[in-house]
Amino acid sequence: MGTVSKALNGTGSLREETRRHVRETAERLGFVADARARGLVAGRTYTVGFLTTDSFGRFMLPILMGAEDALSVGQIAVILADTRDDHAREQHLLRSLRSRRVDGLIVTGRTTDARDPLDVDIPVVHAFAPSNDDSAPAVLTDEAGAARLVVEHLLAIGRRRILHVTGPERHRSSRVRAEEVRRVAGEALVGEPMFGAWSEEWGLRAIDLALASGLEFDAVCAGSDQIARGVLDRLRERGLSVPADVAVTGVDNWDVMALAARPALTTADLCLAEIGRRSGEMLLDLVEGRELSEQRVVVPPRLEVRGSTV
Amino acid sequence: MGTVSKALNGTGSLREETRRHVRETAERLGFVADARARGLVAGRTYTVGFLTTDSFGRFMLPILMGAEDALSVGQIAVILADTRDDHAREQHLLRSLRSRRVDGLIVTGRTTDARDPLDVDIPVVHAFAPSNDDSAPAVLTDEAGAARLVVEHLLAIGRRRILHVTGPERHRSSRVRAEEVRRVAGEALVGEPMFGAWSEEWGLRAIDLALASGLEFDAVCAGSDQIARGVLDRLRERGLSVPADVAVTGVDNWDVMALAARPALTTADLCLAEIGRRSGEMLLDLVEGRELSEQRVVVPPRLEVRGSTV
DNA sequence: GAAAGGTACGCAAACGATTGCCTGTCCGGA
DNA sequence: TCCGGACAGGCAATCGTTTGCGTACCTTTC
Numbered sequence: 001m002g003t004v005s006k007a008l009n010g011t012g013s014l015r016e017e018t019r020r021h022v023r024e025t026a027e028r029l030g031f032v033a034d035a036r037a038r039g040l041v042a043g044r045t046y047t048v049g050f051l052t053t054d055s056f057g058r059f060m061l062p063i064l065m066g067a068e069d070a071l072s073v074g075q076i077a078v079i080l081a082d083t084r085d086d087h088a089r090e091q092h093l094l095r096s097l098r099s100r101r102v103d104g105l106i107v108t109g110r111t112t113d114a115r116d117p118l119d120v121d122i123p124v125v126h127a128f129a130p131s132n133d134d135s136a137p138a139v140l141t142d143e144a145g146a147a148r149l150v151v152e153h154l155l156a157i158g159r160r161r162i163l164h165v166t167g168p169e170r171h172r173s174s175r176v177r178a179e180e181v182r183r184v185a186g187e188a189l190v191g192e193p194m195f196g197a198w199s200e201e202w203g204l205r206a207i208d209l210a211l212a213s214g215l216e217f218d219a220v221c222a223g224s225d226q227i228a229r230g231v232l233d234r235l236r237e238r239g240l241s242v243p244a245d246v247a248v249t250g251v252d253n254w255d256v257m258a259l260a261a262r263p264a265l266t267t268a269d270l271c272l273a274e275i276g277r278r279s280g281e282m283l284l285d286l287v288e289g290r291e292l293s294e295q296r297v298v299v300p301p302r303l304e305v306r307g308s309t310v
Numbered sequence: 311m312g313t314v315s316k317a318l319n320g321t322g323s324l325r326e327e328t329r330r331h332v333r334e335t336a337e338r339l340g341f342v343a344d345a346r347a348r349g350l351v352a353g354r355t356y357t358v359g360f361l362t363t364d365s366f367g368r369f370m371l372p373i374l375m376g377a378e379d380a381l382s383v384g385q386i387a388v389i390l391a392d393t394r395d396d397h398a399r400e401q402h403l404l405r406s407l408r409s410r411r412v413d414g415l416i417v418t419g420r421t422t423d424a425r426d427p428l429d430v431d432i433p434v435v436h437a438f439a440p441s442n443d444d445s446a447p448a449v450l451t452d453e454a455g456a457a458r459l460v461v462e463h464l465l466a467i468g469r470r471r472i473l474h475v476t477g478p479e480r481h482r483s484s485r486v487r488a489e490e491v492r493r494v495a496g497e498a499l500v501g502e503p504m505f506g507a508w509s510e511e512w513g514l515r516a517i518d519l520a521l522a523s524g525l526e527f528d529a530v531c532a533g534s535d536q537i538a539r540g541v542l543d544r545l546r547e548r549g550l551s552v553p554a555d556v557a558v559t560g561v562d563n564w565d566v567m568a569l570a571a572r573p574a575l576t577t578a579d580l581c582l583a584e585i586g587r588r589s590g591e592m593l594l595d596l597v598e599g600r601e602l603s604e605q606r607v608v609v610p611p612r613l614e615v616r617g618s619t620v
Numbered sequence: 621g622a623a624a625g626g627t628a629c630g631c632a633a634a635c636g637a638t639t640g641c642c643t644g645t646c647c648g649g650a
Numbered sequence: 651t652c653c654g655g656a657c658a659g660g661c662a663a664t665c666g667t668t669t670g671c672g673t674a675c676c677t678t679t680c
Contacts, residue, residue, distance in 0.1 A: 003629060005668055012669080013628065032409045036346040036355065037666035040635045045346065047389075047410075056371050065365065068392060077389050077406060079357075082378060099345045100357075100387060200570040226566070233543075256536070256566070260510040313659055315638055322639080323658065347637035350665045 008033060039101075046074070048283060049097040051081045051118075053090070053109035053129065058254065059272060060108060063127055066276025067106055067283075074284045076103070094120065103287045106279050107131070112143060113172045123286035127279035128272070137286065139278045139297045143173055146268040146301040147180035150221055150249040153266065153303055157310065159219035159247055160188045165206040165231060166223025169195040174223055177251070181221055190217045198223070203230020211238060218246055219309075225250035225257035225267055232261050232308065247309040251301075263307030275299050318343060349411075356384070358593060359407040361391045361428075363400070363419035363439065368564065369582060370418060373437055376586025377416055377593075384594045386413070404430065413597045416589050417441070422453060423482045433596035437589035438582070447596065449588045449607045453483055456578040456611040457490035460531055460559040463576065463613055467620065469529035469557055470498045475516040475541060476533025479505040484533055487561070491531055500527045508533070513540020521548060528556055529619075535560035535567035535577055542571050542618065557619040561611075573617030585609050 006012030007022035025031075039045040048071060052060050068078055081097060083090040097105070104122050109115060109129035117133040118124055126138035154162055164181045167174040178193035194209070196202035203222060207230075210217065220235075222228035228250030232242060240246050242263060250258060253269035278297050285292055316322030317332035335341075349355040358381060362370050378388055391407060393400040407415070414432050419425060419439035427443040428434055436448035464472055474491045477484040488503035504519070506512035513532060517540075520527065530545075532538035538560030542552060550556050552573060560568060563579035588607050595602055 015628065032405060034411055034666050035409045036350055036411060040346055040350070041668045056375065061367070061371070065392065068390060077410060079387050079389055080378060082375065095342060096385070096387060099342045101344055101346060325658065344636050351638045
């Protein structure tokens with residue numbers, strides 16, 4: 001047993017011939033070492049939990065994939081845990097993850113509103129959804145940066161009357177971005193930010209409201225691609241031309257929306273896969289006991305310029 | 311150790327007082343039994359792999375969630391494995407899953423084209439994406455049934471000139487549904503099924519093509535909600551009223567598309583979560599050595615009637 | 621030819637649970 | 651008083667690895 005273990009793991013001092021023989025025999029018999037037993041000795045499981053407070057959705061997926069990529073480097077598998085926003089369910093899942101002795105946890109959620117810290121004694125990295133505990137390791141998106149990116153772009157192409165249509169005011173995301181839009185646009189912001197919902201329907205209605213109240217604007221900075229798409233549709237229906245009369249921007253770079261829009265949508269990509277990747281790397285560092293170079297990483301968004309502004 | 315084990319698991323013969331004492335102490339110390347060690351003895355890991363041949367996407371999510379629900383009943387956790395359609399990656403992931411001694415595998419993919427069977431010696435259930443091996447346990451969607459559902463609905467509301475706009479002909483999904491549309495619609499099918507792409511853009515273009523070639527139709531049966539949405543947009547732009555002049559149906563019941571469409575889209579829901587749930591249940595039966603009541607389950611689609619047809 | 625030194629391999633403990641079996645204690649009955 | 655039986659709980663083997671240490675054998679050198 002000992003010799004086989006050493007041969008397969010390249011440890012100990014064995015003749016090359018012996019190693020080869022063991023490896024070939026293992027191959028022939030289809031033997032693969034049992035990761036549990038190995039983990040039992042090593043004091044690790046080479047497994048982490050991916051805990052999402054909301055259901056899995058469009059935002060979770062790229063993060064999950066990025067994390068999986070980064071963790072696979074450390075031979076780590078990902079166990080899913082979806083709390084469905086239910087506290088009892090979360091407790092139950094955490095218990096299950098603890099019994100499985102996961103090496104660490106990536107915690108995420110649909111909104112960027114902060115969540116209460118978890119009471120666990122293993123490394124935790126927050127991805128996308130921040131923790132109330134500011135000192136907890138986290139990889140976050142730059143909400144304000146996304147807003148800045150699109151507004152500066154609109155200003156750069158000469159727009160001076162910008163309308164801001166965004167999601168519900170109760171979401172931190174909407175508030176932070178609206179504040180940044182106000183700051184960067186300054187005089188160029190037309191009226192007040194219009195808070196509503198993260199839906200196409202709100203985009204449609206917001207344009208109706210804006211036109212009805214006689215606002216004049218040459219750009220709409222929408223809080224999401226879905227809102228932007230509603231905005232684009234209604235502008236077209238009202239006979240306004242995009243981008244000639246009105247330029248439109250979104251946030252998310254959700255291909256289904258941004259590419260199907262007519263014209264295709266200029267938008268801020270939040271680089272969710274990158275957030276996932278960095279989270280995975282950070283957790284890997286923590287699990288393997290390395291010092292973190294930074295506790296808190298903010299992934300800068302990226303501007304994707306398409307036909308709706310140029 | 312033995313006594314504690316018996317107390318916590320409710321086995322052996324112990325005084326009730328002893329059990330209570332052990333449980334309370336465990337609670338106080340935050341002790342949770344190590345699932346690995348338990349599995350080592352039990353010969354199981356209470357863990358299954360979720361292997362998706364394509365990346366995770368919109369189709370995978372509901373299936374995954376359904377499966378997670380069903381499996382959580384058996385205290386089973388799900389390990390993700392995303393092959394990204396790369397054979398080498400698949401082999402590597404399978405090796406990792408084998409070394410983790412997962413109790414079983416759920417295999418799925420984005421398309422309903424059949425895939426080659428896996429060479430593994432644990433229970434496998436195919437979900438959504440069938441296997442080439444017809445005898446393999448599987449939970450599938452009823453492609454033809456979805457087509458029948460919408461066509462029968464269109465016939466029932468009195469439409470007699472139905473246009474069929476669908477995805478690429480190389481996808482089994484398009485072919486099977488087109489065949490069923492032809493069979494059920496009979497005389498009522500206008501021209502040939504129009505194969506294209508699973509995109510809004512194709513929906514737009516297909517209507518242009520149909521109108522240009524002088525086809526007359528009072529209904530469009532689209533192969534997906536995305537196509538249907540393109541169809542709806544272009545019909546409106548061409549001055550045709552939906553559903554008065556033309557009724558439109560989709561397939562998928564993808565809320566983002568179906569609810570944002572104007573009018574909201576009548577569509578066939580493939581009940582993906584149900585497919586996931588049934589797959590999970592089936593795998594649980596296999597893992598726990600129970601006889602399967604049926605090797606092959608077909609989940610019937612459900613018609614969701616909305617404004618685009620009534 | 622014998623001792624010294626080095627290399628390759630085997631042995632056994634340990635990781636953290638479960639479980640069958642054995643033992644000790646207590647009770648009741650003869 | 652002694653024995654039998656029932657019940658509670660402790661002991662140790664087991665699952666499949668890793669790893670440090672001991673040992674056998676081979677080589678080299680005087």
